[in-house]
Amino acid sequence: MHLFPLAAAGIASGAMAPRVRFAPSPTGSLHLGNALTAVANRRFADERGGTLLLRIDDTDAARNEDAGGILRDLQWLGVVWDEGPVRQSERADRHREAARAIGSEDAEGAVRHGRVTLLRPDGSPTYQLATAVDEVDFGITHVIRGADHRANTLIQSELIRALGAEPPEYIHHGLILGPDGRKLSKRHGASTLADLRDAGIPAEAVRRYLEELGLPRHDVHLDIARIRRLAIEAIESLGDEELAARVGVPASVVPVMRGARDLVEARRFAELVLAPPERNAVSSPETLERFRELVDGGLDAKSLVRELKAVGGDLKAVRVALTGETRGPELTAVIASLPRDELLRRVDAAASTL
Ligand code: GLU
Numbered sequence: 001m002h003l004f005p006l007a008a009a010g011i012a013s014g015a016m017a018p019r020v021r022f023a024p025s026p027t028g029s030l031h032l033g034n035a036l037t038a039v040a041n042r043r044f045a046d047e048r049g050g051t052l053l054l055r056i057d058d059t060d061a062a063r064n065e066d067a068g069g070i071l072r073d074l075q076w077l078g079v080v081w082d083e084g085p086v087r088q089s090e091r092a093d094r095h096r097e098a099a100r101a102i103g104s105e106d107a108e109g110a111v112r113h114g115r116v117t118l119l120r121p122d123g124s125p126t127y128q129l130a131t132a133v134d135e136v137d138f139g140i141t142h143v144i145r146g147a148d149h150r151a152n153t154l155i156q157s158e159l160i161r162a163l164g165a166e167p168p169e170y171i172h173h174g175l176i177l178g179p180d181g182r183k184l185s186k187r188h189g190a191s192t193l194a195d196l197r198d199a200g201i202p203a204e205a206v207r208r209y210l211e212e213l214g215l216p217r218h219d220v221h222l223d224i225a226r227i228r229r230l231a232i233e234a235i236e237s238l239g240d241e242e243l244a245a246r247v248g249v250p251a252s253v254v255p256v257m258r259g260a261r262d263l264v265e266a267r268r269f270a271e272l273v274l275a276p277p278e279r280n281a282v283s284s285p286e287t288l289e290r291f292r293e294l295v296d297g298g299l300d301a302k303s304l305v306r307e308l309k310a311v312g313g314d315l316k317a318v319r320v321a322l323t324g325e326t327r328g329p330e331l332t333a334v335i336a337s338l339p340r341d342e343l344l345r346r347v348d349a350a351a352s353t354l
Pocket of ligand 1: 024025034145149
């Protein structure tokens with residue numbers, strides 16, 4: 001059995017830089033627990049001058065989806081890999097060769113090593129076999145994965161020894177459970193990276209959260225409140241141009257997005273100023289009239305709001321006139337984001353409904 005040349009060289013020199021792998025199955029968007037595994041592997045490699053291999057575990061043809069979603073999710077999260085992606089399905093010949101070397105065919109035509117199935121009767125390699133062979137061939141020194149794989153470790157170590165190699169070191173981390181302590185799933189509304197992205201959580205916040213978890217020894221409960229706080233911080237630290245680009249709106253509306261707690265809310269705030277409201281009926285003609293005068297007078301947004309407050313103006317009426325909503329971004333920011341003639345148009349439209 002030949003070792004991957006790099007690993008052989010490493011062993012010979014006695015100073016082996018670690019080689020780790022992240023090995024997701026191609027199942028749509030990355031599950032949050034797998035994202036934790038990916039981040040932990042990247043950090044482990046970075047801290048030790050090691051190498052991260054991305055391997056796609058696609059031995060289960062029936063369940064396979066396109067791996068594209070997983071690659072995009074990793075890129076979104078900012079997890080880069082040094083080698084791969086290697087698809088296990090592309091290495092089936094090598095896996096079959098290894099299976100025949102360490103296993104024997106049973107009555108049904110499957111190839112087994114002891115109780116472990118290596119090849120199904122149709123000749124397709126199993127996850128256990130492919131994984132054992134790939135750890136050896138790619139010189140993997142440390143396998144870092146979720147505690148749900150503990151039972152596989154015994155099986156895979158045994159196969160690796162049968163292949164004539166030393167098993168890597170196995171490190172298992174606790175799983176991310178739902179806030180209710182049950183297996184994290186769709187039911188919890190935030191089980192995949194796609195869920196968090198759709199909820200407007202910036203990638204930086206998700207990455208920070210996963211880095212904070214590190215390599216949990218025990219299972220942890222998903223802390224949505226913590227993720228939301230990190231999202232606010234991440235949005236605060238985005239530059240104006242970057243925030244505008246993320247949300248896909250012109251930089252002129254950045255001020256209204258500044259108080260947003262996530263990127264979905266940021267978009268909603270931006271849209272309030274980008275298009276005039278459909279309905280903005282209000283009932284404070286004096287306030288609107290005063291507002292009109294102040295805008296005509298060329299006052300800046302801050303002074304304008306201060307003036308209205310000083311005369312006991314109905315600020316909510318101004319907000320509704322400008323955005324059609326009773327709540328939303330800071331009124332000063334809304335006023336500052338709209339050109340003078342647009343302010344007047346919206347106020348006049350509201351006044352005409354009186
Ligand atoms: N493909 C497996 C999964 O997605 C991981 C396999 C492994 O790390 O050995 O859960």
